[in-house]
Amino acid sequence: MKHxxxxxxxxxxxxxxxxxxxxxxxxxxxxxxxxxxxxxDEYWENxxxxxxxxxxxxxxxxxxxxxxxxxxDAANKAAEVRLEVEHLDxxxxxxxxxxxxxxxxxxxxxx
Ligand SMILES: [Zn+2]
Ligand SMILES: [Zn+2]
Numbered sequence: 506m507k508h509x510x511x512x513x514x515x516x517x518x519x520x521x522x523x524x525x526x527x528x529x530x531x532x533x534x535x536x537x538x539x540x541x542x543x544x545x546d547e548y549w550e551n552x553x554x555x556x557x558x559x560x561x562x563x564x565x566x567x568x569x570x571x572x573x574x575x576x577x578d579a580a581n582k583a584a585e586v587r588l589e590v591e592h593l594d595x596x597x598x599x600x601x602x603x604x605x606x607x608x609x610x611x612x613x614x615x616x
Contacts, residue, residue, distance in 0.1 A: 507520075507524070509524070509525050509526035509527075509530050510524045510525060510530075510534060511525050511526075511530035511531075511533050511534045511537075512526060512530055514526045539558065540562060543559060543562040543563075546601070546602060549600050549601050549602045549605075550600075550601045552600045553598040553600065554597075554598070554600070555590055555600055560590060563590065563605070563607060564588060564607065567607055569588065571588060571607065571608055571609035571611075571612055572606045572607050572608060572612075573606070573608045573609065573611075573612030573615070574609065574611065574612055576609050576611070587609060587610060588607050588608065588609055589607065589608055589609075589610070589613055590605055590606075590607055591605070591606045591607070591608050591613065592604055592605060593605070593606055
């Protein structure tokens with residue numbers, strides 16, 4: 506018996522979603538796969554631009570807190586927009602994780 510690769514539910518003999526049991530599991534698996542690459546250093550070392558999905562992953566990773574002052578305003582839904590990814594060496598094409606820091610506008614200015 507085959508199982509869904511996402512939720513491990515048994516798959517019916519005639520299944521329309523390949524190795525997954527549902528549309529939902531297919532979607533989740535695709536997201537997992539896309540996000541898995543952000544967890545590898547290679548991904549960051551090989552890009553020269555941070556796309557919006559990668560940026561969102563970074564912000565989630567730091568839980569929307571400024572890496573300079575730790576400011577986080579849960580009530581402020583714009584936090585995600587206000588935080589800026591800063592390249593420590595000043596080279597915007599160097600996106601390796603240890604070259605990145607995420608700062609609020611206040612810390613940006615203090616730099
Ligand atoms: Zn499933
Ligand atoms: Zn700050």
